[in-house]
Amino acid sequence: MKIAVFSTKSYDRQSLERYNAQFGHDLTFFEPRLSPETAALARGFPGVCIFVNDACNATVIDDLAQHGTKIIATRSAGYNQIDLAAAKRHGIMAARVPAYSPNAVSEFTVALMLTLGRKTHKAYNRTREFNFEIAGLEGFELRDKTVGVFGTGKIGQMVIKNLSGFSCRILAYDKYPSEEAKKYATYVDGPTFARESDIITLHCPLTPETRHILNEETLPYLKDGVFIVNTSRGALLDTDKVIKFLKSGKIGLLAIDVYEEEADYFYRDLSDRVPTNDELARLLTFPNVLVTSHMAFLTDHALRNIAETTLGNFAEFERTGQCANAVSE
Numbered sequence: 001m002k003i004a005v006f007s008t009k010s011y012d013r014q015s016l017e018r019y020n021a022q023f024g025h026d027l028t029f030f031e032p033r034l035s036p037e038t039a040a041l042a043r044g045f046p047g048v049c050i051f052v053n054d055a056c057n058a059t060v061i062d063d064l065a066q067h068g069t070k071i072i073a074t075r076s077a078g079y080n081q082i083d084l085a086a087a088k089r090h091g092i093m094a095a096r097v098p099a100y101s102p103n104a105v106s107e108f109t110v111a112l113m114l115t116l117g118r119k120t121h122k123a124y125n126r127t128r129e130f131n132f133e134i135a136g137l138e139g140f141e142l143r144d145k146t147v148g149v150f151g152t153g154k155i156g157q158m159v160i161k162n163l164s165g166f167s168c169r170i171l172a173y174d175k176y177p178s179e180e181a182k183k184y185a186t187y188v189d190g191p192t193f194a195r196e197s198d199i200i201t202l203h204c205p206l207t208p209e210t211r212h213i214l215n216e217e218t219l220p221y222l223k224d225g226v227f228i229v230n231t232s233r234g235a236l237l238d239t240d241k242v243i244k245f246l247k248s249g250k251i252g253l254l255a256i257d258v259y260e261e262e263a264d265y266f267y268r269d270l271s272d273r274v275p276t277n278d279e280l281a282r283l284l285t286f287p288n289v290l291v292t293s294h295m296a297f298l299t300d301h302a303l304r305n306i307a308e309t310t311l312g313n314f315a316e317f318e319r320t321g322q323c324a325n326a327v328s329e
Helices: 010-022 058-066 084-090 102-118 120-128 154-164 190-196 239-248 278-283 300-320
Strands: 002-005 026-029 047-050 071-074 093-095 146-150 169-173 199-202 226-230 251-256 289-291
Touching (some): 002 010, 010 300, 047 300, 058 084, 102 154, 154 169, 239 251, 239 278
Parallel strands (some): 002 026, 047 071, 071 093, 146 169, 199 226, 226 251
């Protein structure tokens, strides 16, 4: 199949070209994100391949449909960047990678907890300047903490399993409890979860119900000095209100690999530019905040799974008109 690949980085191209040998697709790579301004690049391509920050909205899908696109496949588990109603209206298949490497995101989540909890990022910066003073680097041990895992799908389950090795108390919250998670965690109601969790890590999908789930109304119910980790979706946090509660000390530590307005910033080198996003700039000034650039997935194992599954989605659709990893409203 002839496929237009958007938001291409060097690692995307390398992995897709490597594993395309077994599929034989005709791949054309585009560095820009898919948007109303770049949709014309995909004209004449039956297949369009996107990533998390592409804008696959109704305007874009209308354009794609007029010029022969039959399937849109995202190289991610999340697919909220695709207007599924518009795709359905035009008879365009939408597909995703349901579980490329839950362990990659899980390990990164725990790494963020350990980094902020033991202040290794500060120690690294000190020793780079030949400063070997350890005053101010006192941390905490996970075994003394209660960790709340919000969302126990594949990634949440893996986080729980990995955390169990640290002998911490683990609480879980999900409308659909997992028997696997119950081996290591205790499911509790929302108020108990909020009241007793020293650390809260988010692993739920972004839906209208979960958008800004941590906001001015819900944040006061959390423990004073709570440590929040988000490697899921940026819009789970109301960033303005999170900053407010960081300033008050209600939030003691914050580690985020995702940001609600990341599309114009993440996956780009902006080190020579003046910051234009005030909220992101403010977050980066806090000594108790760690921001990474949506990289929790980025392992060799995950890139292989993403490439093979994505290319397989196109191949299955081309062969049968169906796709096991299709998504719909």
